[in-house]
Amino acid sequence: MNKRNKTISPGRFLCWLAAFITIAACAGILIYIIANGYKQISLKFLFTQPAPAFDESQAGGISTPVIGTILVTVVGTLIAFPWALSTAIFLAEYGGNKITTKYIRLGVEVLAGVPTIVIAIFGLAVFTNPVFGFLSSIVETDSDIKKAFGRSFFVCGITMAIMVLPFMIKVCEEAIKCVPDSYREGSLALGASKWHTITHIILPSSKNGIATGVILGMGRIIGDTAIVWLTLGGTMRMTGIQPWWKPANWLSTLTHTGSTLTSYIYFASPAGEGNMPLKAFGASFVLIIIILILNFIVDYLSTLGKQVGRDNI
């Protein structure tokens, strides 16, 4: 008996091997990006615009892609958060076990499985409609049919919101469901209305979980490339009225095309038109650092919140 326990069976060995490969892959990717990327990082790289140049040393920096990432993330989160939170509140507090709730849940689950590339072309199909022309710009086609351009920071942000919606709903709903029933009963017994209970008792006590959902959603928005590539256009600089950073031109910037870190990496990688691998590594380094920071915040929040009982990956 003892002897049998001490011998390492091949299956056990293979499991450990799989775990080791997982760690090696993760560490390999991180080390490769960081080792190649950190040399590129300088103030000049972070604060100059990308410039089209054959010579890689003249190709500028990543200021507009970084700003673009921030803009898309802010627009996307501002739209997705209230939307997802409302849906989560409905599913967790009002839904019950009714048949309509089941269909709503099903709709959200199917939406969660839709590939981002399909959501990207959906955004393109909707926002090239001239009705939504105010979100991007109107282009005149040769046959006098008005068509919206359908590519701008607003369009990209809204499409991103649709992409992260099911994900945020799930995390927020779980956070709300973790609030003990005794809180609800106590509040209702004191005469508070259901809505008052939700806004004053349930949401404050599930705020850590909800914050986790928002940050995970932001991570997804920051990391997505397909939606950016199709709905933000492939231009590396801001194309609104210049200079784009002046408050008077902000609206114009938001309704025009630009780039984010991810689309900059795609453009600068050997697969894209730019073919400037060093710049791509520099931008990847910045992207990885952002993702790592968001991950640490999520870890911190999950150790902070007492209501998060079991550790979900």
Add this chain to the structure above:
Amino acid sequence: METTAKTQTVPAINTSKHVKYSKIKDFICEKIVVFLTMLSALMILFIFYFVLSKAMPVIKASGIGFIIKDGFDQQLSDAYFADGGQKNLVFGAYGLLMGSLFTTIGSLLLAIPLGVGTAVVIAELAPVQIRNLLQSVTRLLASIPSIIYGLVGLMIVVPFISSTLITNEMQTKYITRFQLAGNSMLAGIVVLAIMVMPIITAVSVDAIRSVPFRYKEASLALGLTYWRTIVKVVLPVAKSGIVAGVILATGRAIGEAIALSMVTGGIGNIPRISDGFVFFLTPILTLASAIVNKSEAMSVPTIESALFACGVLLLVSNTILTLIAKSIERSFRRSEGIE
């Protein structure tokens, strides 16, 4: 009696006007919540409607030929250079479909053993510190953007394949059909396997952990070793949960666009099994990466419609996969009484 009690305990709402006002506010807020919920539930229908309506011209003209006929690249360039009056609406995406199918199956064959093995280590074998490390690593792998996977694949996996696996004789032998340059199905499979593995691991860990403890106790009490218990008791019980995770990973693999468009070569060849090992080295194009690769030609309405038709295929296959995963998960929960 009731009203006096209310005024004493909650002085803020002692006027009936205030009560009325807050009731109206509650009503409006609740209606907004219901409206937004309906909007998120109906979003999937909007997606189906818009993508289908854009894809309709090509689907109507090509019919079933869209999924059983080949020659997407040629048809695309014909449509691009077509005259104004001419409308090229017949497309055949069989090559793209096969590309998606082969990369997905190949990556799953790699990712399932890796993912389930890691999940067993996390849930059963590892001491606490290693378990925490592995969980962080899995979470990090899941949150690394696909563009990074694509870049690493392009800079490491593709050159590795072209330097170690491709010889000059092979290149000259296949030069009439395609150029062997390292950008290949194999690179796509490797990159995709690492990308979908964390999904399988995460779902499998949950499934293994939800196996009731008494099953393990009974097995150990009967004298089975810990490892035999895992193989014969824990994994069979967790099987349907693991299968649900694999199906989710399949959906992710089919829909992955950017990373694959970077490493698989971007030409819609159909890999032939008769080629032997070169089967894996064929440059291919998948449905999702075709949309990214050809997006610059989208200004041509016929090409736009063809790419939306690819989107329809993705949408339908992923919807079916999600529904299967959900039903498996539900039956699993019911049969184990975890509900």
